[in-house]
Amino acid sequence: MATVNPPRGMRDILPADKARRERLLAVIRERYLAHGFDEIETPVVEEYDRLHAGIGGDNEKLSYNILRRGLDAEAIRAGADDPAALSDLGLRYDLTVPLARFYASNRGQLPAVFRAIQIGPVWRAERPQKGRYRQFVQCDIDIMGDDSARAEAELIVASLDALAALGLEGASVRINDRRVLDWMLDAFGFAADERPGVLITIDKLDKIGPDGIVAELRERGATASAVEAFDAYLRRPQTMEYNPYGEAQIRNALPENAPDEIVAHLVGIGEAVAAGAGSDAEIPLVFDPFLVRGMGYYTGTIFELAHPSVSYSLGGGGRYDGMIGRFLGQQIPAVGFSLGFERLADLLEPQSDAGAQAIVLVHDADVPLAELIAHKTALMEHGRVRLERRVKNFKGLLDRSAADGYTAFATVSAGAAVGALEIKPLA
Amino acid sequence: MATVNPPRGMRDILPADKARRERLLAVIRERYLAHGFDEIETPVVEEYDRLHAGIGGDNEKLSYNILRRGLDAEAIRAGADDPAALSDLGLRYDLTVPLARFYASNRGQLPAVFRAIQIGPVWRAERPQKGRYRQFVQCDIDIMGDDSARAEAELIVASLDALAALGLEGASVRINDRRVLDWMLDAFGFAADERPGVLITIDKLDKIGPDGIVAELRERGATASAVEAFDAYLRRPQTMEYNPYGEAQIRNALPENAPDEIVAHLVGIGEAVAAGAGSDAEIPLVFDPFLVRGMGYYTGTIFELAHPSVSYSLGGGGRYDGMIGRFLGQQIPAVGFSLGFERLADLLEPQSDAGAQAIVLVHDADVPLAELIAHKTALMEHGRVRLERRVKNFKGLLDRSAADGYTAFATVSAGAAVGALEIKPLA
Structure with missing residues (x-):
């Protein structure tokens, strides 16, 4: 294979x-x-x-x-x-x-x-x-x-x-x-x-510089007087x-x-x-x-x-x-x-889009799917949004997100009001 | 060839x-x-x-x-x-x-x-x-x-x-x-x-519709009772x-x-x-x-x-x-x-960029090149600019430009002041 x-x-x-x-x-x-x-x-x-x-x-x-x-x-x-x-x-x-x-x-x-x-x-x-x-x-x-x-x-x-x-x-x-x-x-x-x-x-x-050029032209057998003139x-x-x-x-x-x-x-x-x-x-x-x-x-x-x-x-x-x-x-x-x-x-140096916000939305595993998508849609008013399920290593998740170019995060549990999530900067 | x-x-x-x-x-x-x-x-x-x-x-x-x-x-x-x-x-x-x-x-x-x-x-x-x-x-x-x-x-x-x-x-x-x-x-x-x-x-x-499906399944020799159940x-x-x-x-x-x-x-x-x-x-x-x-x-x-x-x-x-x-x-x-x-x-219907202006700059043949480029650069403040040498069929030139998506035109002769050309809409 x-x-x-x-x-x-x-x-x-x-x-x-x-x-x-x-x-x-x-x-x-x-x-x-x-x-x-x-x-x-x-x-x-x-x-x-x-x-x-x-x-x-x-x-x-x-x-x-x-x-x-x-x-x-x-x-x-x-x-x-x-x-x-x-x-x-x-x-x-x-x-x-x-x-x-x-x-x-x-x-x-x-x-x-x-x-x-x-x-x-x-x-x-x-x-x-x-x-x-x-x-x-x-x-x-x-x-x-x-x-x-x-x-x-x-x-x-x-x-x-x-x-x-x-x-x-x-x-x-x-x-x-x-x-x-x-x-x-x-x-x-x-x-x-x-x-x-x-x-x-x-x-x-x-x-190869001028000397190299002249030497190569001579090797080529180019017209000798022309090579002389060119050299001068x-x-x-x-x-x-x-x-x-x-x-x-x-x-x-x-x-x-x-x-x-x-x-x-x-x-x-x-x-x-x-x-x-x-x-x-x-x-x-x-x-x-x-x-x-x-x-x-x-x-x-x-x-x-x-x-x-x-x-x-x-x-x-x-x-x-x-x-x-x-x-x-x-x-x-x-x-x-x-x-x-x-x-x-x-x-050219890597540059991210100036001024464009990118938000990681970290959600508990038990947030109902429809609620989750409603939160995502609401957050998209503020920038691009990536969903991440909450993991034990929360800091690792945020670090990884920052490395991927994300600039902010929010967290959400089941039952939270749509449109009311706090957006915090990623350090 | x-x-x-x-x-x-x-x-x-x-x-x-x-x-x-x-x-x-x-x-x-x-x-x-x-x-x-x-x-x-x-x-x-x-x-x-x-x-x-x-x-x-x-x-x-x-x-x-x-x-x-x-x-x-x-x-x-x-x-x-x-x-x-x-x-x-x-x-x-x-x-x-x-x-x-x-x-x-x-x-x-x-x-x-x-x-x-x-x-x-x-x-x-x-x-x-x-x-x-x-x-x-x-x-x-x-x-x-x-x-x-x-x-x-x-x-x-x-x-x-x-x-x-x-x-x-x-x-x-x-x-x-x-x-x-x-x-x-x-x-x-x-x-x-x-x-x-x-x-x-x-x-x-x-x-092929339901009848076609059932007929083809029978031709395939699919399990007859299953085809009957599916048909029903x-x-x-x-x-x-x-x-x-x-x-x-x-x-x-x-x-x-x-x-x-x-x-x-x-x-x-x-x-x-x-x-x-x-x-x-x-x-x-x-x-x-x-x-x-x-x-x-x-x-x-x-x-x-x-x-x-x-x-x-x-x-x-x-x-x-x-x-x-x-x-x-x-x-x-x-x-x-x-x-x-x-x-x-x-x-999707052809759509041009909403609001983006595109200007044809028609120039006499004797406009010095440096003047011409200066006019073009100044006009680019207002949109994209295409240069066209003046031809006898001026109207044909404008029609052709409009067909190419251009929305405005200006004309220039030798010696015109840079930045002072009048921009006119293309009909």
Whole structure:
């Protein structure tokens, strides 16, 4: 017989944690709705072919595949060499592939510029490790049909607002543009066909540092003169002076003669985000010319969410103008921002509902059931109510209730007047 | 390439429908929490062996099985005759099997009497038909560890309260007890080993009527004298006089000498539910001695939720004291009530958030992005805000916005003062 544990790499969510997660999700949902986004939902499974069309990158290898229904042993043996013969469906590994499919399917019913919220679990059969689960929640917002920087500005402002509403003030967004990377690598002299590999190496800058990057590029056999130019550039003293955000700082962080159009695009996003912050505070953006983001589908602006309290990213996203065209046969601009909900949930302190009272009603065993339910109903005027039969260890019962988040208690014996119970605070 | 439609038998949920569903779920969740239930969550997948342990009845055959990761063609051929060799996991087909597993796994961290809320999707590969989907949401509440009628009373009161909060006043609960059915079938003279089959037939009473029942029992070859006794009983004139709920009516609906203990149990639940309703209104219960409920695991009270506006059930449940013992090796009493969320969602009229304003901000194309975002942020003081670039068909844009649930609009040109836009109602 199976164990009573959840499946490997997955977890049960107990009441206190579930309540906290639902509160966080309600805050995020409320903020995103306020910014004009609309929530949608797709099935958790998508067709096998769609999940393995090359868009999902490494995640495709981590997907859970669902066996076709009604296969007999003969059909299974015949299909043993062909995954698509055995599996017609799979659990989604992200919310982006389903969104692109959704948009292609439902476009006629959606506004010309569609701002989507998606909140839901995804599945990846990764090696289990502390704090990482094979089922986890993603919170994505995406804007389809807007090729202007208005889309990037709305996404970043909404994401920072959601984070502030969760109590994480002072977050910032690292920003770059894939077109900046393309131009830089071209300027250094890397050939077009070696650039994807060079980007994979550059993406490790935070982990292995400039020396590691240069060494790895040499190992890769990248064009030697380009590696030299890149090395010299990395060693410029001013490279790491990223603040404050603005045109001078962006130009300073880049090799000379950066394209005006892309610089203006990044500067404009900064001004808009400042306007959304609604104050004269510093613009919460940091230009990072070496931000890469792993997915192959990004085509323009890319960003990552940072907070001073943690070294890892709390979310990120970017523009992927080419993806929907693969499903729809017509190009539709798109840009998205994903919050790392599991990381946020780990980071935020447990908080109970402010001001919400929760009452334990401890009753003698002989209180008639109808009386008991009448007392419970009356107490519910004051907060949520849990019934507990009186036990010998009364103090233990109250302690346990307090640990479960209850803030008050009352006691009742048979024959007490309904509505007249004294509510006492739980110490 | 795959189509852009959702997988067969599943659906996308578009913004208006998603918003409505989330509002309904928030109401249900809020009411259940108020009644002292706590929400939990389990992974959507469970181990294959657990999903196929005989508890799920016919649903086991409808389950989606997940292919083990890392099987090569040889392993697939070797396992072709053994489903468990190919599949280690499956999508859950209900929330009851996962709850029993959860309770067995986490019991040490749960209160002695544990009141669970579970809200989430389940999957069944049924033949697709109108209004039935292969992925659908269930809303369950269950009480573990309470063998008294207090549990049934709390479940029924909470469920009726949730329904009333959703705007469905006037719902009622059909109630019976598996022990009533056992005793009746024994009294008629059915042998113990034929009773499960007889119950399956009786469960069709609503569909095929008394004549159909008797005919089917004869076809089954059930004990002839017992079928005669049952037939005579079904034709008693007073059989269908179910109201008002109370001892006289329960005894009247049953053959003579019904066991006092079970009658008192059902009467007590009625009194408690009346107390929970908090008024002198009629008790919202209907005793139905032929209510069966399909699942094999029920051991005591069973119930179904009815509303005058529809002929089908809106939910139901019952006591299943034997199930957790199968996982835990120790008997734990349990009783549950499941709301048919999809049916509720179909039944309830679309309603927008009362009083919540939603504003479309129509802007000229040349409004600088930072100005535009500043206007949006200022307008968000008054409600949610969607940006729309001005188009030639201005009226069409407003109509479309109204259809999307927006209630007001404003227009803005370059250079307008922030915070000074006029908000006009959308006709």
